[in-house]
Amino acid sequence: MATKAFQKIYTKITQITKATCSLKATGVGFDELATVNGKLAQVVKIMGDEVTLQIFEGTEGIPSNAEVVFMGKAPTIKVSDQLAGRFFNAFGDPIDGGPEIEGTEVEIGGPSVNPVRRKQPSELIATGIAGIDLNNTLVSGQKIPFFADPDQPFNEVMANVALRAETDKIILGGMGMTNDDYLYFKHVFSNAGALDRIVCFMNTTEDPAVERLLIPDMALTSAEYFAVEKDERVLVLLTDMTSYADALAIVSNRMDQIPSKDSMPGSLYSDLAKIYEKAVQFPSGGSITIIAVTTLSGGDITHAVPDNTGYITEGQLFLRRDSDVGKVIVDPFRSLSRLKQLVIGKKTRKDHPQVMNAAVRLYADASNAKTKRENGFDLTNYDERTISFADEYSENLLAIDVNLNTTEMLDEAWTLFGKYFRPEEVNIRHDLVEEFWKESKE
Template sequence: MRSADARSTGPVPASHPLARHTRLIDIVGDTARVRARGVALGELARIDNEDGERLLARAIELDGDLVTLQVLGGGKGLSSHADVRFLGRPLDTVCSTSLLGRVFDGTGLPRDGGPELTGERRVPVDGAQINPVRRRLPQNMIRTDIPMIDVFNCLVESQKIPVFSIAGEPYNALLARIGFQADADVVVFGGIGLVFDDFHFFRRSFEDQGVFHRTVMFVALAGDPVTERLPVPDLALAVAERFAVEEGQRVLVLLTDMTAWADALKEEGITLERIPANRGYMGDLYTQLAQRYERACQFLDGGSVTVLTVTTIPGNDITHPVPDNTGYITEGQFYLHDGMIDPFGSLSRLKQRVIGSSTREDHGQVMNAMIRLYAQAEEAARKQAMAFDLSDFDRRLLHFGMLFRSRFMAIDVSMPLEAALDACWQSMAECFRPGELPIRPSLVQRYFPHPEAGP
């Protein structure tokens, strides 16, 4: 059982106008109902159970004086005679540099054994969307040293983009690498329903790579109540927004896994007996996802918030409601399968804003040529599989395809953008003559490693 002070929320303000309530009408799953007047939607409550356990809850539905509470610590063991006190404020979190290098749970309380951050300024997690006139058009690239991102689908400051993947793929390893290699000032990590091994992997990775001192982690483990998964994106985004606005920091938000978050939303809707829409998910799934993703922003007079998430695809069905709705909200996706980032399934809709302007002049031409040649290599591989005769050019395409996969597509490959572009030129030079490349001649003359030598 959790300790009596594990979910402590601090003292209730003496001036709070609402009385204590000592009788819950009913308890269903992780929700409970109580009669109270003057409660606001989203208001936070403290529940003192009869056994001394203290829990947080928030009002998620109002029907006259009937208030439905979402118990963030889970409803298991909750007594109908528990003491409920409304706190007169929404769920909030500390916002200061004291957060850096700390790990918190799904309610914003310390998970790392460190002290609670008392006396610090707190901000609501359900903030309003940014006024469009305060946004600036994206124009800066975030370097990750991952060639399949930097060369072919650049990550841009203030972009919102998911990693689409099926279960079992190394998407957490990819997310961790982006976290400690990305050119960002602050990393805010949100773990949603992580098994302990994955949580330990992320923390160890950030510590070993020397970025933990500028990282904040909010983690709801798989063994925690499902309701603790729901606030994680809001906590992470609220903290990221404050660092960006008030400190002028470039903040990278990493969330995994948004499908687990959507499943928690579905479970909440079922508990509240709401009418489902598609495959059991509620009809507001798009809105719920968009409210989180749209907090990615390049501020006119501050820093930026970039949102990178993992969205697992159940059964590899891209029409599943979570990836399907996500695709309409975000600005592309990184598609991970067979341990590699697929160059054809991946897309960054903002890459044209930085390619050639903040990167080397040959970037756009090299990117297009490499993808075109790799597509031809895939076609040559199909011809070979069907026992068609292969030309000399086909055989060189097959060799190029092998080089492309080994040098660029594996997620453990790491090199700066300029080195990756040079490696692209080298790979093309090993397989093709200068005149065979679909690249502007002036760039071939300048960058081709051995223009006089054939393959």
């Protein structure tokens, strides 16, 4: 990297730790980038004229007289319509063999949008996955995590959401991905002919872990360009936030900060909130909606990462394997979208709220019936019917491989009601039964 005339160069490092080095320097800004012995670094602390730099690859092999070159700016990305259809690394450099991006250079990681400039979210974001659209409908400007065990196909779900979601742009931020994951996303998007509306920022397991910390900011800065400048509806998919948090822990540990719960840094809540609070609905029509995967260690929902995430976000989507049908489903009991009431029955068909509630209630009855069966109790005819209903409901509606629009989902639910129950057992308003029950009998 050639040094420019105005760049400050120092050669006297006063302290070196596992991840940082300190030196005396003036006129340096917080978050400013630098190179130390050719390795990329960033200013993380300034005390008077004592500047501490975090070195992304670690400090191994750096002597105390190493050349420190300050670049005079924080991490930036060039934003323009040319971002669409491209794959980048954590520094915004193309990794798809394509040309450099031309556009306006903006700093990443700016502040969240002033609440006064926000609008109450009211637009439906359809994903084609019934476990989401029917029971946990997403709203533009919402922030919601997927909680999943590491062995679940959450990347497939993310790819499906990216291809099916009714939005203008999809921005994918991949953190700690295997090369196979990266190639999987690239292959799926290319084959579907959807690359023109997808932007990908990738950090693989071969890259330094701390570079993951740049990915969400890169993704969200790009999202802000399309949402603010172009008034587009942008869906940001981040996977996996546990990898992001692990990188935070590595950095704080190397900087000898005292860890908090589950060896996470004490700043975990604000670090996560800084990302999630970028979700917004603008009055002009542009919006940023965030869906982020948080993998659970051994299914532990009380771990610091999912625990803090739950406080910040507006609900959660929970993946689990339904052993009765052998498919991964969006669990109707543990999933929740806190904003769904803003759109269901308003932007979707009027029977949506009642159908959703009735189906989940019958599914709960089936769960009780299965418990009775496991404990050796006799089942009633109603119990038997709810179990049959639950299996078809899982197979035809909750499974993540289902791809229907909301009207088709509601019709499918009515078909299942008509197949197993009498109208009075379903407990839906009489006028809705009159209008829709007949359809399911045809």
